[in-house]
Amino acid sequence: MNERDNILEKIVSDLTRHIRINTGFLVWMGFLTVMLLVCLYAYTLQLRDGLGVTGLRDYVSWGLYIATFVFFVATSLIGMLISAVIGLIGMKWITPLTRIAETIAVAFAAVAGLVIIMDMGRPERLAYVFIYGRFQSPIFWDVTVVITYFVLSLLLLFLPMIGDMAVIRNKVSSLPKWLKPVYKILSFKWTNAPEQNRIITRCIRILLILIIPAALAIHTVTSWLFAMTLRPGWDSTIFGPYFVTGAFVAGSAAVIIAMFFFQKNYKLHEYISDTHFNNMGKVLALVSLVYLYFNINEFIVPGYKMKEGDAYHLHQLFTGKDAFLFWFVQLGCLIIPILLMLFRRFRKPIPITVISVAVFLGAWLKRYIIVVPTQEHPFLPIQHVPHNFMVYTPTLTEILITLAPFIMVLIIITLITKFFPVVPLCETARERGIEELRIE
């Protein structure tokens, strides 16, 4: 009995140690806020002068913003893979990573919606999508599923945390004063009664199942924004699974980067161990292999037939204007990482984190390669227009505006992980043999 109390005491203190406001946090948040303000200033320029402040013009009309939107939707999919797929299969090792994955899912899904608004020529007319929404338009589907997925992810982040907050509310005396009422409200008078546990377990289970089709839908529909058009390079039947598997690659890399950060900074070595890095390395290798398979399909099938439009597109990617970027991404951020990750020693925390950074960066660049080059060679030639209409070059304002969503994601992740336990507390306790958490 006493020993159990000690174990629980240790878990609670380990997992809540970081919940306090320290200088590091303030400096980091201050830095993010200043950066965000700079980027938002750039956005006010776009609001005032129109999308002309970007490098976008009549032929390449989707650029950094849409690439970033697709990237954000992609990264958010990891919540579904980690919590639902791996969790439902019954792999116990994943428990300490579920909250990190859900936090990433919530942050990226929430901001993805904002990225789309950034890209609109008339953002003040956003409500028209709901007022005059037309069911035929993939944008209408996209808006619907992004909102659905965000709500489901938020619930999946929040519901397992209710019990944690109840424990912390009662046991942690060092909780910042202003945070106590927040915990009190958000823990909904949780007493860990069997009836409460039964209901919440059931809710979570239903959510875990619902989130699978929702996640598949959100990214399949996002891929359809391209695949539903007639353009060479986009007109592909495998864009749905191609995007979904690409999403798992981006998301797994994001989780590994986050794991590394939290293990080091929040001293969670006992909960997020080398085994977790090793296992996540295997997950990343697996999803990368599946993604490679779809890449081979996506390029070999049109490459064999060489229809006029496809041929030009592939020439540009493989040997033409976009070749450097293309091979950098395909080799440096997909094939070489896969080869390295096959070896155990590259799945140790530091090497796997470095690999993940490369993969994560590559995932963004890949979205750029999917979005931009296709528009630079439409069916009919681009003639009698200035040079900046023919070739897309992002402007500084546009780059700053593109940074804003990344900063927002960092702010959301920082806030969630700073004020709530990063590793699920109750579940960890349960897995370490503490069946009943007494909550007075």
Place this chain on the structure above:
Amino acid sequence: MDDNHIEKSQKGSENTKGTSRREFLKNLGLAGAGALTGAAALYSGHLVESKKETVSEIKVLLTQDGKLVQVDSLEMKAVEKTGEDLLQSEGREGIPGRRWVLVVDLAHCRNARRCILACQEAHQLRPEQYHVNTLQMQDTPNTAPYHMPKHCQHCDNPPCVSVCPVDATYKRQDGIVLIDNIRCIGCRFCMAACPYSARILQWTEPRDASRYADLPYNVELNVPQKLGTISKCLFSADRLREGKLPYCVSACPNGVYYFGDENEDAVTNGTTKETVRLSKLLRDNGGYQLMTELGTKPRVYYLPPKNRLFPFESPADYQPEKS
């Protein structure tokens, strides 16, 4: 082969005339709805008019700003749509009974680019943005180059209309695809969807924006152009309503353009003002359409660039005008 083609095109024109029942019923429905609305409006007007002669009666009405007022029925008048409201409702409906088509005779185009200037003037476009652009085409290395004016193809199966999330771009009963710039949210999905690169966006403050700020918006002209919204060739829907030929068609000095009504099977040359049978013109000259394999069903026809009596001259590339 040639005969087959003719048969096909004849069948095609018949289709749109009558045998496509769905289309016909849809048109009938639209025309019916239009007629009904018109009749209702006339009738209500008539009612009010006729009441004028009968006894005075006090009515209680709710005004637009939410006040209840009493009005003598003798003083009441039917409200007619005016200004922007009228332009919007007319512009959504189209001109009943018409199916507009454009025929471009490539054999006559020598890249005078007058159509472009007239168009840019009418629609307040900057010189680097086009509703109609003449492209220098060469289909294969061994075939002759030619100039090809390229408009919006006003497809009967328009990909741009399918993808629009807010019904800002739409297909009218007279075949024209238009854009409502008061509705458009500037998502540019239609630009991505259009295989003919027909669409442009007002990336910056439109040309002459301040000069035309107070003008009511005309959806059939896309004027005044609005920042952050889409624009494209409108087949000069405003001119068609006045019974005139489109701006580009009238401006051409070389007799390249024929414009007319598929239902009447008649098209008029903008330069010579000569009216000819559409079916005969297409049959005699081997008329074709752009990228029909995409299934877009364009409303613009091209006559091949044969027997040209002038050399192909490649124009100097675009030079921005200094203003």
